Amino acid sequence: MQSITIRRPDDWHLHLRDGAMLEGVIADTSRTFARAIIMPNLVPPVVTTADATAYRERVLRALPAGHRFQPLMTLYLTEHTSPDDVEAGAKSGLITAVKLYPAGATTNSHGGVRDMEKAMPVLERMAAIGLPLCVHGEVTTPDVDIFDREAVFIDTVLDPLRKRLPELKVTMEHVTTSDGIDYIKAAKSNLAGSITTHHLIINRNAILVGGIRPHYYCLPVAKRENHRLALRAAAVSGDPRFFLGTDSAPHVDPLKECACGCAGIYTSINTMSCLAHVFEQEGALENLEAFASLNGPAWYGLQPNEERITLSKQAEPVVFPARIETGAGPVTVFDPMFPLHWQVVG
Ligand SMILES: NC(=O)N[C@@H](CC(=O)O)C(=O)O
Ligand SMILES: [Zn+2]
Numbered sequence: 556m557q558s559i560t561i562r563r564p565d566d567w568h569l570h571l572r573d574g575a576m577l578e579g580v581i582a583d584t585s586r587t588f589a590r591a592i593i594m595p596n597l598v599p600p601v602v603t604t605a606d607a608t609a610y611r612e613r614v615l616r617a618l619p620a621g622h623r624f625q626p627l628m629t630l631y632l633t634e635h636t637s638p639d640d641v642e643a644g645a646k647s648g649l650i651t652a653v654k655l656y657p658a659g660a661t662t663n664s665h666g667g668v669r670d671m672e673k674a675m676p677v678l679e680r681m682a683a684i685g686l687p688l689c690v691h692g693e694v695t696t697p698d699v700d701i702f703d704r705e706a707v708f709i710d711t712v713l714d715p716l717r718k719r720l721p722e723l724k725v726t727m728e729h730v731t732t733s734d735g736i737d738y739i740k741a742a743k744s745n746l747a748g749s750i751t752t753h754h755l756i757i758n759r760n761a762i763l764v765g766g767i768r769p770h771y772y773c774l775p776v777a778k779r780e781n782h783r784l785a786l787r788a789a790a791v792s793g794d795p796r797f798f799l800g801t802d803s804a805p806h807v808d809p810l811k812e813c814a815c816g817c818a819g820i821y822t823s824i825n826t827m828s829c830l831a832h833v834f835e836q837e838g839a840l841e842n843l844e845a846f847a848s849l850n851g852p853a854w855y856g857l858q859p860n861e862e863r864i865t866l867s868k869q870a871e872p873v874v875f876p877a878r879i880e881t882g883a884g885p886v887t888v889f890d891p892m893f894p895l896h897w898q899v900v901g
């Protein structure tokens with residue numbers, strides 16, 4: 556039997572939600588991952604260090620007994636965010652990053668930034684103290700095609716921002732295009748990218764061919780096959796600028812299976828099995844550890860985890876539930892559309 560042992564992985568982009576949903580999903584992450592960057596797009600969003608302190612407590616309370624898991628908190632950047640509050644949160648060790656959602660770009664982002672100028676005082680402070688900015692890299696102007704929103708964001712928002720504030724550390728989250736990959740590779744410093752599990756596996760056909768499939772709809776929306784291939788090449792390359800951020804984003808099924816379904820794919824439960832499959836297919840299992848366990852901590856200035864996990868390849872497919880039941884309702888699990896043989900065994 557084939558097996559691989561790697562340092563315990565971390566998830567550098569995760570939605571845990573709150574209340575009954577938080578309680579229903581957290582174990583799928585904390586069973587396997589040591590740490591995760593917790594997204595702040597709650598309703599209402601996590602905007603102050605006081606909000607983040609309270610949310611962190613709720614996350615820790617929801618952890619199953621015996622699970623050791625460290626939530627790394629983020630603040631949702633608004634046009635009114637206080638630079639002093641951000642600095643205090645960073646200095647106390649509570650805040651790992653600040654998150655930029657262009658207003659209206661994605662789930663619960665209407666309170667996001669409309670005018671980047673208004674965010675400059677916070678961004679300048681972050682650059683001064685070395686606190687990373689995580690960005691949902693899509694423009695929201697209605698005249699830009701949804702499949703072009705990442706590339707246009709790079710040209711019109713991200714590149715001007717990085718030229719203006721070269722000392723600011725930026726994580727381009729859930730990169731979905733070859734444009735994003737090329738832009739990150741071309742940067743000399745202070746830019747890295749997280750890549751989701753699902754964008755390594757699906758292209759836009761998964762959403763649209765043979766019927767409309769809401770459980771493959773997320774933002775940024777999956778792109779053409781050539782983009783998926785660029786993401787895979789970057790992820791398996793071992794390049795330290797690319798690391799795992801699952802963007803596992805649970806929504807209850809009724810909110811996805813309707814006339815205007817929510818964006819988000821739930822992968823926490825089978826992410827490592829999917830990734831081992833992808834890395835094996837690419838002949839790069841030896842770089843799975845870099846992608847899932849080493850590159851992320853190095854970028855965020857943290858030590859990699861000392862604990863190890865082992866994945867082993869089973870003769871029979873490993874069965875994951877089609878959906879999980881939470882107190883908030885059922886959540887469909889990402890179906891990679893191929894059998895999974897890799898299993899986290901310890
Ligand atoms: N990725 C998604 O499709 N959805 C995320 C928001 C986000 O990360 O953009 C969510 O919160 O549901
Ligand atoms: Zn996003």
Ligand SMILES: [Zn+2]
Nearest residue numbers: 570594802804
């Ligand atoms: Zn997300």
